Amino acid sequence: MSESAPPSSTPPPGPWTGTANATLVLDRQGGVQLADRAAGSLWETDPIALRGRPLPDLFVFEVVSD
Numbered sequence: 001m002s003e004s005a006p007p008s009s010t011p012p013p014g015p016w017t018g019t020a021n022a023t024l025v026l027d028r029q030g031g032v033q034l035a036d037r038a039a040g041s042l043w044e045t046d047p048i049a050l051r052g053r054p055l056p057d058l059f060v061f062e063v064v065s066d
Helices: 037-042
Strands: 024-026 032-035
Touching: none
Parallel strands: none
Antiparallel strands: 024 032
16 A cells, blocks of 8 residues: 655645745835845845835836726
8 A cells, every 4th residue: 555645735836836936024014124136036126225115116006097
């Protein structure tokens, strides 16, 4: 009788498979305190440049109306 492996907590493959995870550490007000190199790469900037920026400012939202 063969034993099956325990269920994995690894998510199924998706569009981000094989890429590094970006890590941001935020303060209570939502400002970036620390950012790793992967975060700098994702936002195409030096990770130090992300410090102090509010998290919502890192995202661009476009509103289009007809």
